[in-house]
Amino acid sequence: MNLKRKAIRVGIAASLCILVSNLLKLKYPFFVVLPAVMPISTFFGETIKFGANRIIGSFIGALIGVILVTLQWQNTILIGIGVMLIIYICSYLKWDSTTSIACLVFVSIMLGVKEAGAILYSAHRLLDTLIGISITTIVNNYVFNPNMIKVLKNRAQDIQQSLLNLVSDKEFIEDKSELDNIEKSINSLRETFNIYSEEIKVSSKFLPVKNKLDKMLDVFTIIFQQVGIINYINVNDDFHDLNKENINMIISFHKDIFFREMKNLNEIIKSI
Numbered sequence: 605m606n607l608k609r610k611a612i613r614v615g616i617a618a619s620l621c622i623l624v625s626n627l628l629k630l631k632y633p634f635f636v637v638l639p640a641v642m643p644i645s646t647f648f649g650e651t652i653k654f655g656a657n658r659i660i661g662s663f664i665g666a667l668i669g670v671i672l673v674t675l676q677w678q679n680t681i682l683i684g685i686g687v688m689l690i691i692y693i694c695s696y697l698k699w700d701s702t703t704s705i706a707c708l709v710f711v712s713i714m715l716g717v718k719e720a721g722a723i724l725y726s727a728h729r730l731l732d733t734l735i736g737i738s739i740t741t742i743v744n745n746y747v748f749n750p751n752m753i754k755v756l757k758n759r760a761q762d763i764q765q766s767l768l769n770l771v772s773d774k775e776f777i778e779d780k781s782e783l784d785n786i787e788k789s790i791n792s793l794r795e796t797f798n799i800y801s802e803e804i805k806v807s808s809k810f811l812p813v814k815n816k817l818d819k820m821l822d823v824f825t826i827i828f829q830q831v832g833i834i835n836y837i838n839v840n841d842d843f844h845d846l847n848k849e850n851i852n853m854i855i856s857f858h859k860d861i862f863f864r865e866m867k868n869l870n871e872i873i874k875s876i
Contacts, residue, residue, distance in 0.1 A: 609748040614641060617743040621736050628735075635732035638708065640740045654701060655741040661702025662709050662733045664690060666726045669713030673722045683714050709733060753813060756796060757876050760820060763789050764869060767827060771862070783835065790824050797821060816876050823869045830862040 617640035625633035639658060668690060672682045687707055694703040713726050766786050797817055834855055 613743060613747045616747055617740045620739050620743065624735060624739060625732075630732060630735075632729070632732055635709075635712065635729055636736040636739075639705070639733060639736035640743075642704065655737050657699055657702045658705045658737050659734060660699060661694065661704070661706035662730050662737075664693060664702065665706035665709030666713065666730045668706075669710040670722050670726045673714055673726075678715055683711065686710050686714065705733065752796075753876060756793065756817060757873060759789070759793050759796065760824070760869075760873055763793065763824065764866070764873070767831065767866070770831060783832065786831075787828060790821075790828060793824070794821055813876055816872055820869065820872045820876070823865050823872065827862055827865045827869065830858045830865070834858050834862075 618637050621637040621640050622633055624630075625636045630636060642658075668686050672679075672686050676682060687710065690706045690710055691703055694700060694706060709729055712729055713722065716725060716729070763786065766789070770782075801814070837851065837855055
């Protein structure tokens with residue numbers, strides 16, 4: 605998604621958060637609008653995941669805030685301990701994306717209320733944050749939400765073309781940096797597919813193409829392996845001392861696999 609569309613989406617989410625805050629007569633709209641302006645994913649599937657993580661983070665921050673604020677309000681040492689504890693808990697549970705919102709909710713509780721009203725204040729801050737997360741998630745779903753199938757297909761075609769260029773222009777001989785770039789692109793495609801899998805959980809209409817996309821990634825892995833093997837043989841001097849006919853036979857074998865799987869890949873991409 606380009607910067608212009610992202611800016612529009614964040615702006616809409618922020619405006620809706622303020623509007624809802626005014627309609628509900630919330631005392632602290634800041635905590636409602638906060639999730640809207642924090643970084644979030646481009647894709648709906650990952651937005652759902654991030655939204656859930658932020659809810660968990662809000663609960664963690666609120667819980668630790670209630671516990672520590674009852675010990676002493678605005679205590680410098682307790683605030684530091686609380687932040688360290690939140691970071692440790694989120695890291696240990698592999699909820700790194702929840703850390704920032706958890707710390708913000710925690711600090712707001714430690715600085716915003718004396719111990720007498722800690723539970724009520726924490727509940728309000730938690731509710732404010734949950735409203736903001738919900739609005740942001742909905743906006744990310746309906747405003748400029750990209751077509752995941754089209755995104756995956758376009759990326760796959762770009763990688764396919766890069767692999768074909770190695771054959772037509774350089775006969776499978778390429779420097780390591782170029783091969784690393786292609787491998788990174790394949791890994792990025794796999795990560796995007798994992799995000800798409802999150803979307804499938806809430807959108808069953810995408811299930812028919814999931815198997816095709818999964819197979820496409822497996823084929824990419826096989827193709828890239830052939831390129832790596834052939835390139836290694838071509839650039840490695842140790843193979844030059846071996847029987848040339850045997851070496852050519854091995855290279856030919858892996859080329860056959862490359863072209864066969866490339867044909868298979870082309871059919872899969874067309875069918876998506």
